[in-house]
Amino acid sequence: MRPIRVLVAKAGLDSHDRGAKVIARALRDAGMEVIYTGLHRTPEHVVAAAIQEDVDVVAISLLSGAHLTVVPKIIAGLRAEGADDVLMMLGGIVPDEDVGPLREAGVAAVFGPGTDTEEVVEFIRGHVRAGSPA
Amino acid sequence: MSQLAAALLQGDRRALARAITVIETGGAERAEILKALHGRGGQAQVVGLTGAPGAGKSTLVSRLAGALRDAGERVGILAVDPSSPFTGGALLGDRVRMGTGEGLFIRSLASRGHAGGLSRATADAVRLLDAAGFSIILLETVGAGQGEVEIMRLAHTTVVVTVPGLGDDVQAFKAGIMEIGDIFVVNKSDLPGANIAARDLTMMLMLGPARDWSPPVLQTSALKGEGLDELIKAIRDHAAHLRGAGLWDRHAADLLRRRFEEAFAEVALRRLRATAEGSGAWQVAAEAVARGDLDPYAAAEQVLGQVAPASAEVPGG
Numbered sequence: 117m118r119p120i121r122v123l124v125a126k127a128g129l130d131s132h133d134r135g136a137k138v139i140a141r142a143l144r145d146a147g148m149e150v151i152y153t154g155l156h157r158t159p160e161h162v163v164a165a166a167i168q169e170d171v172d173v174v175a176i177s178l179l180s181g182a183h184l185t186v187v188p189k190i191i192a193g194l195r196a197e198g199a200d201d202v203l204m205m206l207g208g209i210v211p212d213e214d215v216g217p218l219r220e221a222g223v224a225a226v227f228g229p230g231t232d233t234e235e236v237v238e239f240i241r242g243h244v245r246a247g248s249p250a
Numbered sequence: 251m252s253q254l255a256a257a258l259l260q261g262d263r264r265a266l267a268r269a270i271t272v273i274e275t276g277g278a279e280r281a282e283i284l285k286a287l288h289g290r291g292g293q294a295q296v297v298g299l300t301g302a303p304g305a306g307k308s309t310l311v312s313r314l315a316g317a318l319r320d321a322g323e324r325v326g327i328l329a330v331d332p333s334s335p336f337t338g339g340a341l342l343g344d345r346v347r348m349g350t351g352e353g354l355f356i357r358s359l360a361s362r363g364h365a366g367g368l369s370r371a372t373a374d375a376v377r378l379l380d381a382a383g384f385s386i387i388l389l390e391t392v393g394a395g396q397g398e399v400e401i402m403r404l405a406h407t408t409v410v411v412t413v414p415g416l417g418d419d420v421q422a423f424k425a426g427i428m429e430i431g432d433i434f435v436v437n438k439s440d441l442p443g444a445n446i447a448a449r450d451l452t453m454m455l456m457l458g459p460a461r462d463w464s465p466p467v468l469q470t471s472a473l474k475g476e477g478l479d480e481l482i483k484a485i486r487d488h489a490a491h492l493r494g495a496g497l498w499d500r501h502a503a504d505l506l507r508r509r510f511e512e513a514f515a516e517v518a519l520r521r522l523r524a525t526a527e528g529s530g531a532w533q534v535a536a537e538a539v540a541r542g543d544l545d546p547y548a549a550a551e552q553v554l555g556q557v558a559p560a561s562a563e564v565p566g567g
Contacts, residue, residue: 118271118274118275119338119339119340119360119362121271140341141341143339144334144337144339144340144341145334145337145339146337146339147334147337147338147339148339149333149339149340149342149358149360150339150340150341150342151342151345151358152341152342152343152345152346153345153346154345154346154347161351164351165345165351165356167263167264167267168263168267168355168356168357169267169342169357169358170264170267170268170270170271197264198264199264
């Protein structure tokens with residue numbers, strides 16, 4: 117089976133990428149191919165990267181509080197490209213009351229600070245059809 | 251024709267991306283796509299960039315791609331990074347240096363256990379980009395040591411990227427990667443020692459046999475965007491040289507011949523192994539070898555003798 121491909125993207129203007137790097141490393145160690153975008157990516161850039169890299173999962177890391185504007189834009193962009201089967205995940209600081217609207221917008225999961233990386237790995241494996249190599 | 255192949259030929263980027271996934275995965279759909287694209291393309295100049303980890307390949311590729319795009323080229327980028335030998339996972343980080351990549355198609359490929367600096371699917375991925383109408387395909391290898399020379403077979407033009415301070419002039423004389431450059435680039439030319447590195451390379455090239463093409467030694471600072479015009483000129487000069495000398499067509503023919511050999515080896519291995527595993531001969535031989543009862547070559551001959559008819563062997567071969 118082919119490896120699961122994950123785009124780990126830092127969207128928005130904050131420069132704290134430790135969380136994104138921890139997740140990227142954990143997914144790599146779980147046998148996934150992780151494409152890391154680097155900092156300050158716009159929604160358009162995240163969508164283009166997700167399409168070109170043909171990823172199964174887009175994991176956005178966002179600490180700036182802009183999730184309610186940035187994330188729906190990314191989801192809309194992916195849908196416009198016909199990539200609505202991509203699993204959308206969000207990590208960072210997200211107030212509880214925002215989780216509902218984000219899930220409604222199409223975010224499959226929101227992971228807060230202190231999340232066990234194993235939990236993220238299991239979530240992806242449970243939701244992506246490709247499965248990971250044996 | 252497969253829908254994916256048809257959409258790819260129309261310039262649909264998502265179809266291209268999907269098709270690359272398919273050829274990376276292998277199987278019947280890969281064969282179908284490659285069959286559909288047979289005879290398409292052939293116009294793209296494939297430019298390979300290789301060099302040590304940290305030489306600045308990604309930044310240089312990014313800047314070069316931007317400059318080529320601004321000069322009217324349609325630029326596709328394939329960037330190969332290593333897969334973990336332990337988990338099969340990979341961290342593909344070339345996009346970090348490539349910024350937003352406006353107007354470019356960038357695809358990261360994991361090496362997936364393939365040695366030589368590329369991935370097994372890279373040659374087919376190049377064919378896909380070629381068929382999709384890109385005029386220049388930039389191919390970035392994994393950070394190479396001294397022996398990752400596969401790139402020179404796949405690329406029309408191989409650019410060897412080095413930086414000041416990687417070693418004395420003897421390093422420049424070694425076999426392997428230093429032999430394969432059509433263009434040499436001393437990147438990070440703002441660092442001390444750039445002139446010395448360029449001089450050592452030039453010396454090395456001058457002492458070699460005269461060739462139809464004399465590889466230029468250029469200096470760039472990818473970070474500052476310096477030296478890019480000279481690099482683009484050298485890339486174009488090399489393409490003109492290949493076409494003028496009839497080498498462009500020969501390159502394509504060589505590539506196809508080698509792809510046939512690889513495809514044959516792949517299909518033959520799969521079939522013969524499946525037959526041997528079906529009869530149990532494979533497992534018996536593998537265990538005997540593991541126990542030390544049989545040497546690997548004798549075991550291979552023994553299993554092949556069972557699954558491939560001896561009459562098919564060349565007499566005396």
